[in-house]
Amino acid sequence: MSSIKDIQEEIVSEFEILGDDKESTIFYIMELGGSLEEFPENERKEENIIKGCQSKVWLIADEVNGKIHYQADSNTDITKGLISLLIRVLNNRRPEEILSADLNFIDRIGMGSIIGSQRSNGLSAMIKQMKLYAYAFQTKQNA
Amino acid sequence: MSLNIDQIRGLFPVLHQEVHGKPLIYFDNAATTQKPQAVLDALTNYYGNDNSNIHRGAHALADRATRYYENTRDSVREFIHARESAEIIFTKGTTESINLVAQTFGRKFIGKNDQIIISTMEHHSNIVPWQMLCEEKGAILKIIPINEAGEILFEEFEKLLSPKTKLVSIVHASNALGTINPVKKVIDAAHAVGAKVLLDGAQSTSHLEINVQELDCDFMAFSAHKLYGPTGLGVLYGKREVLESMPPFLGGGEMIKEVTFEKTTYNDIPFKFEAGTPNIADVIAFKSALDFIKELGKPAIKAHEDSLLAYANERMKDIKGFIPVGTASDKVSVLSFNINGMHPFDVGQMLDAKGIAVRTGHHCTQPLMKRFGIEGTVRASFAVYNTKSELDKLAEGVAQIARFKNK
CATH class of the missing domain: 3.40.640.10 (Type I PLP-dependent aspartate aminotransferase-like (Major domain))
Structure with missing residues (x-):
């Protein structure tokens, strides 16, 4: 499995192909949302909603063989695309890898100016929640 | 008397700029209008x-x-x-x-x-x-x-x-x-x-x-x-x-x-x-x-805006997935809508990428949105300086965005 660093490099080069064209970049992000695995209906509940996002984002995490498996969904396609990028980088990794991950691809592809400030705040909230899950599982593993 | 819209546009410095490499089309006038040079x-x-x-x-x-x-x-x-x-x-x-x-x-x-x-x-x-x-x-x-x-x-x-x-x-x-x-x-x-x-x-x-x-x-x-x-x-x-x-x-x-x-x-x-x-x-x-x-006169302003709204309705009505919200017989120049299967925020952001400024969300009218059973709308609102060619761009943009979920 590729490292967090390698996957980020992949993403950065994919976005480089799109160049400065904001329109095709947003369409691309929306297309990416389609790659999210089906979110379990029974988990679509209030307690799984990430606070701090304008649109609704549901996130759950499981531990499989010491690695964290994330599942997420949103009611907006752009947000689904964003979370699919985060999942692509962080899914099925050990908690300590996730906690120490430097997610520099977001700045490198200039995500802030692509999605605007409201959604950037939401994106930060998603990352924080994913890291919180990692912290919780790490604490459990070390107990 | 009909207005000289080109001349009117000339009075508004903010309109003459590009956003994301596209000429700005400002359709968020119900939120705030732009200011003429005299102001x-x-x-x-x-x-x-x-x-x-x-x-x-x-x-x-x-x-x-x-x-x-x-x-x-x-x-x-x-x-x-x-x-x-x-x-x-x-x-x-x-x-x-x-x-x-x-x-x-x-x-x-x-x-x-x-x-x-x-x-x-x-x-x-x-x-x-x-x-x-x-x-x-x-x-x-x-x-x-x-x-x-x-x-x-x-x-x-x-x-x-x-x-x-x-x-x-x-x-x-x-x-x-x-x-x-x-x-x-x-x-x-x-x-x-x-x-x-x-x-x-x-x-x-x-x-x-x-x-x-x-x-x-x-x-x-x-x-x-x-x-x-x-x-x-x-x-x-x-x-x-x-x-x-x-x-x-x-x-x-x-x-x-x-x-x-x-x-x-x-x-x-x-x-x-x-x-x-x-x-x-x-x-x-x-x-x-x-x-x-x-100086322009309210009747002339209203006539221009009414013609914009009528044109917008005409251009949008056949777009697959276009859902107008608010179809009263007597309206000011506000076009509120949704696209089937899409969140208004996404539609707004995609229009923004095309240089088109609209407002999305509940428009500070949550009980009204609840009445219609929706979370929000996309709202394009027109002022005296807007043009039919800007509406063409809006209609083309909305049609392209709608195809994403309404093939």
């Missing part, structure tokens, strides 16, 4: 030449600033055809104007079990001040229902009216749907039971001829920044006898006649309601905005 010049000119605190100044600058400030009040009077300039009170905006009425008229004249009537399509700023008042006084808030097109059900409104009704506060034109309410009928019916009427004119004043004497409303609230004027400035119109019956809103300088530690007597209207140093520069610059509207 910008008036602001610079005031600070550059006349800056001074108004009233009671014994020097030339204060005199000049006072005169310009009061000139705007006269222009506003003329703009809404009030009887006299003293009936024009400057506030921070529509929201403050409504809160002023709630906190002064409301606190004095509305008591336990009295009723206030608003409609389903009110902006939060014409809901929350009344909820606060009702909570404080034990009064009751009644809501006029609407139909699927987004029009009030007048017969239902009449059923709500009773001697207990003390105030009807209703939006003249809906910010989220564009519906123009039959306010003259509403006012007459309310007066028949002895209730006062406040009109929220935030969205109507830039499009419709306003004559507060003919309408016979007791209050009207609106904002300068939706009228090609500066932000942070609004107007409360009130009939003299009603304003005089009300206690002051804020205490401080300007609003007093005489202060002793034992007792303070209050100034006459409008100054009674303008405590502290007002927003002098913006008031003065607002006159240039009103002059701009006067």
Whole structure:
């Protein structure tokens, strides 16, 4: 499995192909949302909603063989695309890898100016929640 | 006479720019309109030449600033055809104007079990001040229902009216749907039971001829920044006898006649309601905005905007997945819609990437969105400087975006 660093490099080069064209970049992000695995209906509940996002984002995490498996969904396609990028980088990794991950691809592809400030705040909230899950599982593993 | 839109566009510097590499198309006019050069010049000119605190100044600058400030009040009077300039009170905006009425008229004249009537399509700023008042006084808030097109059900409104009704506060034109309410009928019916009427004119004043004497409303609230004027400035119109019956809103300088530690007597209207140093520069610059509207003429502005809305409806109606929200027969130039299967926020962001500025969300009308069973809409709202070729771009953009989920 590729490292967090390698996957980020992949993403950065994919976005480089799109160049400065904001329109095709947003369409691309929306297309990416389609790659999210089906979110379990029974988990679509209030307690799984990430606070701090304008649109609704549901996130759950499981531990499989010491690695964290994330599942997420949103009611907006752009947000689904964003979370699919985060999942692509962080899914099925050990908690300590996730906690120490430097997610520099977001700045490198200039995500802030692509999605605007409201959604950037939401994106930060998603990352924080994913890291919180990692912290919780790490604490459990070390107990 | 039809307007020369190219020439009008030339007066608005902000329109001539690119966003994301595309020419800006500004369709967020219901949120705020852009400002003509004359308004910008008036602001610079005031600070550059006349800056001074108004009233009671014994020097030339204060005199000049006072005169310009009061000139705007006269222009506003003329703009809404009030009887006299003293009936024009400057506030921070529509929201403050409504809160002023709630906190002064409301606190004095509305008591336990009295009723206030608003409609389903009110902006939060014409809901929350009344909820606060009702909570404080034990009064009751009644809501006029609407139909699927987004029009009030007048017969239902009449059923709500009773001697207990003390105030009807209703939006003249809906910010989220564009519906123009039959306010003259509403006012007459309310007066028949002895209730006062406040009109929220935030969205109507830039499009419709306003004559507060003919309408016979007791209050009207609106904002300068939706009228090609500066932000942070609004107007409360009130009939003299009603304003005089009300206690002051804020205490401080300007609003007093005489202060002793034992007792303070209050100034006459409008100054009674303008405590502290007002927003002098913006008031003065607002006159240039009103002059701009006067020069073009409301009927010509309305005719142009109506033709834009009709053209937009025509261009959009066949787009697969296009769902109009608010289809009242009488509307100002607001096109609210959704695209089947898509979140309005996504649609807005994709339009932004095309250089098209629209507003998305609940438009501060959550109860209205709930009535329609939706989370929000995409809202394109048109002003005098918009063009049909801009609407072509909007329609092409919406069609392309709609194909994403409506193949």
